[in-house]
Each structure stands twice: as C-alpha cells, then as structure tokens.
Amino acid sequence: MPSEIADSNSDSEHFVEVDPTGRYGRYAELLGSGAVKKVYRGFDQEEGIEVAWNQVKLRNFSDDPAMIDRLFSEVRLLKSLKNNNIISLYNVWRDKEKNTLNFITEVCNSGNLREYRKKHKQVSMKALKKWSRQILKGLEYLHNHEPCVIHRDLNGSNVFVNGNVGQVKIGDFGFAAIVGKSHSAHSVIGTPEYMAPELYEEDYTEQVDIYSFGMCLLEMTTLEIPYSECNTIAQIYKKVSSGVRPQALTKMKDCEVKRFIEKCLAQPRARPSASELLNDPFFDEIVEEENECSCS
Known part of the structure; x- marks a missing residue:
C-alpha cells in the first residue's frame, strides 16, 4: 500500500x-x-x-x-x-x-484521433504526416514483434492522442491476432469500413493493417468515414470485395496523399510493409526535420 x-x-x-x-x-x-x-x-x-x-x-x-x-x-x-x-x-x-x-x-489526454481531428479541423498536411508516421512506427513494431501481432481493427477510434506533444499511440487490441512464422490468420473480424478485401476471404497477413492504415489516413485527411455513402455492411462488403474505392478517395484533390493512400490499398502482394512506407518519399520532409532535431 x-x-x-x-x-x-x-x-x-x-x-x-x-x-x-x-x-x-x-x-x-x-x-x-x-x-x-x-x-x-x-x-x-x-x-x-x-x-x-x-x-x-x-x-x-x-x-x-x-x-x-x-x-x-x-x-x-x-x-x-x-x-x-x-x-x-x-x-x-x-x-x-x-x-x-x-x-x-x-491515458492519452486528448482522447481518440477521430474525435481529436473533428475538434481541430484546421490541421496542416505536415501534422497529418507526423501522426501517420507514428502510427506506422507502432505497426512496424507490432509486425516485427516475435511473434508477429496483427491489430486487425485499426481505425480513428483506436488511435489515441496526447495533443500537447503531438503524440499518437495505437490501442484497443481486443481483435488482435498473434501469428507464428506463417504470418497468416483466418478469422473475419474488424470494422467493415477499414477491412481489407482479403480479410473477408479468411486468409491474410499483417498487410491487412496497412490497408486499414490507408483508410485511417483517408479519414484523417477528409474527415469522412470511408464508405459513408453506403447504408449497410453488405453494401460496403460488395464495394470492398469488387475493388471499388470509397467516394472520399475519388474526391481527393491532393494527388500526393491520394497516391500514398492508394499504395496502402493495393493488392496484398503489392502492398508495402510498414517499414517500407516509413521510408517512402511521402515522409521526406518529416524525416529531415527529425534528423535536424536529433543533430541539434
């Protein structure tokens, strides 16, 4: 005591x-x-x-x-x-x-990322990239963990924010799967708007988290839940399984962000790993800033 x-x-x-x-x-x-x-x-x-x-x-x-x-x-x-x-x-x-x-x-003092982003509508792309980079660092850690951990339910409500220092953290591991050397899992589980098509086919790897991350970035950028144009889960499933992108993505005007999100939503074999995405030119400005800070 x-x-x-x-x-x-x-x-x-x-x-x-x-x-x-x-x-x-x-x-x-x-x-x-x-x-x-x-x-x-x-x-x-x-x-x-x-x-x-x-x-x-x-x-x-x-x-x-x-x-x-x-x-x-x-x-x-x-x-x-x-x-x-x-x-x-x-x-x-x-x-x-x-x-x-x-x-x-x-406890993260600013709640989850979805609510935080709704509260603060004027956010620069630089800030969104910083948040995204931190989410990817968390995913890189999970995916390289021994054994590998697949979150399986990554979305704006499961990422938490310390707004005073611009820090984000992944939480809510209730749907997570621990997989062995095969890196494959088989349960259909998650939040439909963020679920990769192969998840529905019950044979997938940690790359499903990369797809979900892409949808998170889409949500952060547009302030829209992916596939909000759909009225039912069945409609979402039909679009996802046939490769139809959310309307929010097709309306995006920022080509750089759109291209980066598209990489995350690619077919499983073509989808980059968290480590590869962290080295993407998309983050060059942020990496340079991080390097300057570490040298000073």
Missing part, C-alpha cells in the same frame, strides 16, 4: 474503488465506453500520474466464453508490448466478487 499524505480538502475527489495493491484508484468520471468495456479516469498514487482504468463486466459475456478468452488475450498481449506508439499496460486483475476484469493503461 503506497504511503499517503492526508488531504483535509473536502473538495478533493474520492476514489470509487481501489485496486488490490492499493496503488491505483478509480474515479467516477467516464472517459469512454464501447461495446465491451468502460474506461474511467484513474490515478497512480505511487507515480502521481493519471491513468485509464479499463473495466469489463464479465457477466455480460457469461454465455460467450470465447469473448472472455479474447479479453484476457488482449490484456496478456498488451503487457508484453513496449513501444512509444503503443498504449502501455501497467496492471491487470480479475475482481471475482464484482465479476469484472480490470486493467490499468496509460
């Missing part, structure tokens, strides 16, 4: 609950919620920093042991990943009394 300095201020916030070690406390404030979990603002008393307290009510999945297995897989996976552009996991435990799975992750 961390030593505490008494606070006599009656206006101070109180923890709703504390983890078994006594180190982490959870406040009532909800940072976000999805189909599977709720994310609350938390506090690390030992380090004096805010954290994200992720909580899953396991009773919601009592009839779905596969979902519970997947949640535990996400947490085990996160704990092994250490990279500046991947959300860090600090602690995990199961509360049997409340039947919840809890895990503490770092």
